[in-house]
Amino acid sequence: MSYPSMADADGRTLGAEEIEAVTRALRTGMLSSVWGTEVRALEREMAALHAVPHAVACSSGTAALHLAVAAVAPEPGDEIITSPISDIGTVAPILAQNAVPVFADVDPYTGNLDPDAVAAAIGPRTRAILGVHLFGAAATGLRAVADAAGLPLIEDCAQAWLTRYPDDRLAGTVGTIGCFSLQQWKHITCGDGGLVVTGDATLARRMRLFADKGWPRDGGTRRYVSLGLNYRMTELAGAVARAQLAKLPGVLAARRRTARRLVAALADLPGVHLPADPDRHAWWLFPIVLDPPLDNADVAARLAAEGVPARAGYLDEPLHCAPVLTEAPCYGTSRYPLSTPPADRVPEYGWGTRPNAERLVTQTLLVIQWNERYTDEHVDRIAAAVRRAVTR
Ligand SMILES: Cc1ncc(COP(=O)(O)O)c(C=O)c1O
Known part of the structure; x- marks a missing residue:
């Protein structure tokens, strides 16, 4: 049996509406x-969906995060605290703005930033907290830490379209700025694209300028008022993204329905931890955390042998161990x-420094590809395969 994939037409919702657009x-x-x-219409629709006054479109999720980091304006050498389990698109914009990524450790079951570890990582040069809603589970507790320290919170919602916090607020609307991706493997896509949402008019203007060469384009002028790049989304991408955005609630409803079915099917398995709150999770992937002696590489190999699209660890190494850092x-x-922080704040990278993140990647985390086109039969086969793989 084959599984619909976000890389194939049968695992995407690209249809007549996108062709028309x-x-x-x-x-x-x-x-x-x-x-x-x-x-411009996509931005209005995105803002309305999130009930915020401002949305700005751009060319990728990485670009969206770059707009956000540039807007919170770290001084060169300032620090931004973020997660060691994410795409590098979370971290590259920090470096591009000459700031230093500081990785706090994560919760051993969700892989989301541990708020206590974030609070402990705050120092005199911390300029922002950049949280990631990993796989679509809300990274909770960060707003309180940010508020206590007077810091902006950037939410990386690339994997978290329509993720809800426990109090039902949408991911992206709790922090200062929310960043989204429309890349091929996301819930909705226009190939590559990004969006930011914010309630802050000053930040929205800074982000719009940063995405368009610092050129305000008001009154027919050609003046460049601030540093910016060209991160504009094209009209072709925007038209497709609008059609996709209209389908987003359906995509989430389908993913949540089948994910609930898998959660129910696996709930009694010993040694297997499943995400809480399936109705608020966005189910970009379906993550499972295993208790030792179960081993993620071993279980992933058994699942792969049965044709289940599963992978151990999500990343080859957590970001604080990546050669780029x-x-x-x-x-x-x-x-x-990275070479010039004050001597007492030398960033701590490499193995042995963020044990929960390292354990997830190397031993305990398993991710199963998820898709809005999965049927009950797909789910039941995955459930049976997981059960065999962890009970042998
Ligand atoms: C959590 C996260 N952040 C950032 C990005 C970067 O987005 P993009 O690939 O659209 O640049 C991605 C996805 O690729 C992601 O999953």
């Missing part, structure tokens, strides 16, 4: 969002900004 955009002859209407130069041959 792209054709509509093409027919106007205007493919740039500076003068077109699709991307432990050894590679950032600019030219220089490791700046």
Whole structure:
């Protein structure tokens, strides 16, 4: 039996609506969002969906995070606390703004930042907290830590479309800025794309300028008022993203329904930890955390042998152990900004420094690909395969 995948047409929701949208955009002859209407409409629809005043579209999730980091304006050498379990798109924008990523350890079961570890990592140069809603589970407790320290909270919602906090607020609306990705493997896609949401008009303006070369484009002027890049989304991408955004509630409903079925089917298995709160989880992937002596690589191999799309650990190594942080130069041959923090704040990277994250990646975390097109039969086969793999 084959499993629908986000890499294939049968595992995506790209259909007549997206074809119509792209054709509509093409027919106007205007493919740039500076003068077109699709991307501006997408921003309004995204803001409305999240009940926030501002949304800004851009070219990727990494770009969205770069807009957010640039907007909170770290001084060179300032620190931003983030998670060691994420895509590098969470961290690269910190380095690109000449700030230093500080990794706090994660909860051993959710893989989300541990608020106590974040609080302990706050120092005199901390400029922001960048939390990741890993696999679509809300990273809770960070707003309180950020507020207590007077810091902005950036939420990385790339994997967390329509994730809800326990009090039902949407991920992306609890922090200062929420960042989303429309890359191929996300809940909805336009190939590559990003969106930020915020309630803060000043930050929204900074982000819009940063995405468009620092060019306000008001009153026909050609003045560049701040440092910016070209991170604009095209009208073609924007038109597709609008059609996809309209399908988002259906995508989430389908993923939650089948994920609940798998949670129920595996609930009695000893040594297996499943996400809590399936109705608020976005189920980008279905994560399972195993108790020793179960081993993630071993269980993933058994599942793969049965054709189940599963992978051990999610990453090859947690981000604080990735060569880009432990050894590679950032600019030219220089490791700046990692090479020049004050001596008492040298960033601590490498194995042995974030044990919960390291254990998840190397021993306990298993992720199963998830998809809105899974049927009950897909779920029942996965459940049976997991049961065999962990009870042999
Ligand atoms: C948690 C997380 N953050 C950031 C990114 C970066 O997004 P993008 O690939 O759209 O640049 C991704 C996905 O790739 C992600 O999963």
